Amino acid sequence: MKLKSLSLFLFILFLTKVNAQSAQDDVLFSVGEDAVYASEFIRVYNKNLDLVQDESQKDVDEYLKLFTNYKLKLKEARALGFDEKPSYIRELSNYRKQLAKSFVTDTKVTEALIEEAYQRISYDIKANHILIKIDENASPADTLLAYNNILKLRNRALNEGFDVVRKEVHNGQTIFGEELGYFSGFKMVYKFESAAFNTPVGEISQPFRTRFGYHIVNVQDKRESRGERTVAHIMVVKNEADSLAEKPENRIQDIYKKIQQGEDFEALAKQFSDDKATAPKGGMLAPFSSGQISVQKFEDVAFGLKSVGDVSEPFQTQYGWHIVKLYNKKPIPAFEVMKPELEQKVKRDSRSKLIDEALYNSLKEKYNITTKQPALKYFEAILNDDYLKGTWKLPNNFEADKPLIKIGDKQFYFKDFGAYLLGKQRGVDAKSTYDAIVLKQYDAFLNESLVTYQEDNLENENEEFAYIVEEYRDGLLLFDLMENTIWNTAKKDSVEIHEYYNAHKSNYTLPKQVDAVVASSTKQKTLKKVAKLLEQGMALEQIKSLVNSNDKVEVIFTTGIMDSTHQALPKGVSFKKGLSKIYNHNNAFVVVEVKEILPETQKTFDEAKGAVISDYQTNKEEKWIKGLEEKYQVNINQQTLSKVKSQIKNQ
Template identity: 70%
Template sequence: MPLRYLVTFLLITLILNVKAQSAQEGVLFFVDDNPVYTSEFLRVYNKNLDLVQDESQKDVDEYLTLFTNYKLKLKEARALGFHEKPSYKRELASYKKQLTKSFMTDAKVTDAMVEEAYERISYDVKAAHILVKVDANASAKDTLIAYNNILKLRNRTLNEGFEVVRKEVHNGQTVFGESLGYFSGFRMVYKFETAAFNTNVGEISKPFRTRFGYHIVHVLDKRKSRGERTVAHIMVAEKKVGALAEKPEVRIQDIYKKINQGEDFDVLAKQFSDDKSSASKGGVLKPFSSGQLGSQEFEDVAFGLKKVNDVSEPFKTKYGWHIAKLIAKKPIPEFKAIRPELEEKVKRDDRSKLIDEALYASLKTKYNIKKGQPALDYFESILNDDYYKRVWKLPGDFSENKPLVKIGKKQFLYKDFGHYLLKTQRIGVQRTSIRLIVLSRYDDFLNYHLIKYQEDNLETENEEFAHIINEYRDGLLLFDLMEKTIWNAAKTDSIGIQDFYKVHKSKYILPQRIDAIVASSSKQKILKKVAKLLDQGMALDQIKRLVNSKDKVEVMFTSGIMDAEHQALPKSFQFKKGISKIYNHNGAFVIVQVKDVLQKTNQTLEEAKGIVISDYQTFKEENWLKDLGNKYKIKINQEALNKIKNQIKK
């Protein structure tokens, strides 16, 4: 067949194949000649449906606009060669490596380990232990000596008492005798944790080995976990902006006195707490368990509160001064809720070794790897004492091209394992039989290549993995493109930003504000007295000394520049100079002395720069997308779109 006819035939075949695929999968739209399939659109739409906050984006047409814009940007990124950048390739490879780990596990074994971990975090164990140190790679002789020593110590503890022996033998070098207090799951190495949880209270475990040496553990107590707490707090920050300049420890003590006077905790939190995220909720924080907070001091106080509605004394953390109130107590979260977190911990813990062993076994089954390896007799015959000295070499007549083992479609030869033996002799090995060395090295060789083959082929063997990688691949391209084309360009385009600000200057306005003092009290008559004193021009410190006593706080002040949304101001408050009437606000009474009213004014470019740059970026992106729409033509398959709408309605 002439060459020109052959080329024509191949082109026709290719076009027919593309059309067949399009018909089979359903093309939703084209970006120029690149098809985008309905299956991809539906998968992304359904995946993100629950995450979308803007209701308009749940509309198929609105979401399709977002999706086509997304594809336009990706088309441009590839046209500009962003996918060829070395930094892009490195980051994608790094992510792929990390993601692969999460897919390379045996699900059944992982499930069992996660369930066991949940059981263990549900309890705390109080224990002490004795450790005879011995290196993980110690010789058989040294290992036996360490084991015999721990066995003798265990016999002594049974006769003389654990604490007596523990204190006597501890030297901090070769033998450690330590009281460990209470601990839960994941606080110790897995083998130690297992021994502690499997030993009854009051008993001493049999000797067991970890990477540190041989242990015995004495279990003193087991208790249910402390679980979860919900607390409310009032916080006075160390550095306050726009409020009365007084020492935070003085202010927190004044608030504490008001609580003891019977005033509502949540009302005081709304008025005075500097934790803006919780103040409007009466100081209530999200529930937390041990180790979840960034402050051990706060956690200790919170778990120290015994009864619901108990209130702590003022205490200090790195964030400032606090008063805490116990709202609710809850045991360890339900297994289903905490399972993802536990699974991540299991995969990072010593438990992962058991999961790895299960994975090796499943991959051997998957790729039909037979038990036993006759070729190892040959390698045993060519290995000698030079291997211990790390100077061993392959013999001159080495049978390098003989088949060794086949994993999937990849055939490994004698030379592959031979070179692995050469390379790994640098690691060194304890003197043992040549046979054991060959068996150990072959297991390591086989396991490594089983994992590597599975990793290399995961994208073609696992659909979910392929989807995630593709999304990340596109996401990286999109980020690089947006950073270079829009974000960085907008930040550095000073002339463009100035011109944009001039055109939209009326949009950037500071609201009307007041320079004011807000006095708060639980009693109206107190505020009437305070109003007179303020009107007389008396200083705030003097008013406090006159109205408050050593044991009772009747009034508190907040001062500074405030807008209408400030938490201290009543919603109906009118901005005008002078002393206001008494308002009922947040469960207390307040008066406001307005020293000055600051009128609404335009922000300068410098004052509004952050939001101006953000708006300018949006402006640039909208115009850029119009240009991309002209550069790359979008052709929607209306029939396919209608099918999607009907499918979603059902």
């Protein structure tokens, strides 16, 4: 009985798995004669779920509508032959090759290099170096001479002091003695970086070679990385449009005095910062680490603030005047957080050669490639001095169709390596022997062939790679189709666009604006005094001289053309000529003097052109989709859709 019960349980389990699988493999809908399976829809839906900002698109029915439109467009793109365009084929091929590089790699070595890189970016090294410059392809005699000279300089540096020797020998042409300051991982070529990080503080490295020549490094200090800073800033720039506007250096000093008086930094940023992107957020910037801010002075000030809450004095950069407040200090992020970024850097860096070597070795093992290649003797025998001159040709009796090596199911012949030799004969060192030339070229040929074979077969071996290529293939088709059918309408449909504008003019207007003066103060009593003076017609500079003092700023004015969304204007302020009541706005009191009202006006076609074209294209696309639905009938399998909804709900 127990055996029968177990058999029944296993049979039910098997049926459950079959039914679950069939829900994935069922046809969800068809576009014309093309079937679209539930598995594809579920995969794409789940992948994009966290990316969509419109909550309606998370609804399965709404997303299905978008997905069917997507498939309709792809159907049309293929019907119009966009997938046969040489430019499309070329771009897809280039993308596939580039993508394959990220999949064809040795993961163990890559992981080790990523971990090493994380350790190195966690610290800054301060070092000086001496370099004897020498060409990468220098002769053995010149190489030995350079090595002996750098060794002599190291011995002198040990006895006389590194900086003494460094300054003495530097000529800026053949010998360089430089102060490098602080640097971290990825800031130097890998060999230099390794020598610096592996040399103890206070010591001088052994001579080592990079592509620049022979170096010795003196490590002076090693400190933990400065990590990440979160700051807010208030920025004031010169108002070129208003010749009467006060100088930015005076305005920033007034704001700084208000901060020193205890007024809220965020409120002042909202009222007075000219950085429109950050002002509504109280001046807050996204967190950044050393090297991410393009303005060095700004970065130095930000990292120079010691404690959270500290505020800098006003300082000037090429963008204007700033005051910075420190909100958070964070060390280097955790390894797992930084890992994706570090992986990309490692693969672009010179240390990637270590990854390449490991990859070649693993592919040789995977495809059972032996290190012995008897055929190389044949190629050594057919080389002559013409190869060194770059004029060598294959002999008339060349054994072109003789098998050379087999990688997977692909057979390579003598003619393949022969062609490779022909193409690589220029730039060969004239002092190389034939056997050395053939061995070097064969190693390069074999490595390239191994990687190419692996890349060509990736879609059969790696499901993720196949999905990404498919998505790019379809995305590229869709882009070409939309560009030619909808997005280029500005050039083709000028008459229709003007007609669309005339039919929808009410959608394109400039809002009501005012030419106004806004006075702001944290003290209501002060602002009442300012309001009276404004009412009397007193000049702003005169009012400031009466209300403010050298030590204390009680009022700041903002002038210009403003609409209701302007940061200086309180919500609900009436656009009426004259002086407004006193409002509470951004933790301060403000009063508005409206000098002139600029009514809402109709935008001309040229003023509204960008918005008109965008709206016209949207309208045209909606009509176009309806036409595609009539051209290619869409049939949805409601039974499969119910299964899909159930599966998504239970995830």
